[in-house]
Amino acid sequence: MNKKEIHDLEPNLKPFYHGGVFYDYARHARNPKKILIKLFQNFINKGGKFLKLNIQDLNFDEEKPVLRSETQRFVFDKLVIACGAFSKKLTDKLHENIPLDTERGYHVHFKDFDHLISRPVVYSNRGFGMSPMDQGLRVVGTVEFGGLENALSKSRIKNLILNAKDMLDGLPEHKDEWLGFRPTLPDFLPIIGPSKNYKNVFYSFGHHHLGWTLGAISGKIVSGMIANENTNMDLKPYSSIRFA
Numbered sequence: 001m002n003k004k005e006i007h008d009l010e011p012n013l014k015p016f017y018h019g020g021v022f023y024d025y026a027r028h029a030r031n032p033k034k035i036l037i038k039l040f041q042n043f044i045n046k047g048g049k050f051l052k053l054n055i056q057d058l059n060f061d062e063e064k065p066v067l068r069s070e071t072q073r074f075v076f077d078k079l080v081i082a083c084g085a086f087s088k089k090l091t092d093k094l095h096e097n098i099p100l101d102t103e104r105g106y107h108v109h110f111k112d113f114d115h116l117i118s119r120p121v122v123y124s125n126r127g128f129g130m131s132p133m134d135q136g137l138r139v140v141g142t143v144e145f146g147g148l149e150n151a152l153s154k155s156r157i158k159n160l161i162l163n164a165k166d167m168l169d170g171l172p173e174h175k176d177e178w179l180g181f182r183p184t185l186p187d188f189l190p191i192i193g194p195s196k197n198y199k200n201v202f203y204s205f206g207h208h209h210l211g212w213t214l215g216a217i218s219g220k221i222v223s224g225m226i227a228n229e230n231t232n233m234d235l236k237p238y239s240s241i242r243f244a
């Protein structure tokens with residue numbers, strides 16, 4: 001799109017740009033949590049059980065996977081590890097060498113300023129974007145290799161705010177400084193499928209920048225595997241064996 005076309009779509013953007021790309025098939029959610037809660041309710045309504053526990057150990061009892069929290073022990077017929085960037089803590093117990101890391105990313109909100117744009121707008125040269133959300137205008141981005149333990153980097157938050165102010169006038173004080181952990185593998189593909197060494201353990205993690213978008217389809221694929229359904233999809237590229 002040229003300058004005028006961008007201005008017609010997003011008149012509040014400062015005219016810093018020369019051109020852009022418009023993805024007219026793209027969709028976005030103003031409140032992903034609301035969607036997640038609906039999925040969760042559906043799971044519970046269908047007889048699913050939810051326990052909020054920190055799983056600290058994984059081993060086997062006569063080939064059956066056993067999970068341990070601080071106070072409880074569970075034996076399962078089959079198990080799925082879907083702990084995002086934290087999955088490696090469990091897969092390392094399965095004689096795997098999966099090079100999962102985290103691409104840390106940040107966001108802030110400008111409350112009540114979501115009206116300034118009407119769709120996600122990405123400034124690709126600078127690696128950040130803005131989306132209108134229920135919580136306000138969300139400014140989001142950056143990729144940081146900083147592990148799971150280190151604190152949030154204030155300079156990255158500052159950078160997001162400065163970038164947003166380069167694109168829009170009149171932004172107020174920001175709210176909700178957030179750091180998230182994108183679970184990423186070196187070849188940028190997730191790991192979906194059975195463990196290399198234990199046939200009753202399945203993986204579904206490593207969806208990097210697109211886990212929210214891809215989670216449902218990966219869940220469907222994994223549930224098919226667990227139910228021993230046949231598939232004509234070639235799932236080899238997603239196997240953990242590629243890192244063996």
Ligand SMILES: Cc1cc2nc3c(=O)[nH]c(=O)nc-3n(C[C@H](O)[C@H](O)[C@H](O)COP(=O)(O)OP(=O)(O)OC[C@H]3O[C@@H](n4cnc5c(N)ncnc54)[C@H](O)[C@@H]3O)c2cc1C
Pocket residue numbers: 053054055056082083084085086087103104105106107140141179180181182183204205206207208209210211212213214215
């Ligand atoms: C800044 C940013 C922007 C993003 N934007 C988008 C986007 O626009 N679209 C998109 O599709 N994706 C986006 N993503 C990526 C997306 O958030 C991730 O890919 C997705 O959250 C991964 O989902 P997950 O369920 O695998 O892991 P998570 O969401 O990290 O969930 C893992 C869960 O496992 C639990 N867990 C971990 N270890 C244990 C344990 N030992 N015991 C018990 N529970 C445990 C955690 O508490 C957590 O609830 C973004 C990520 C970031 C950081």
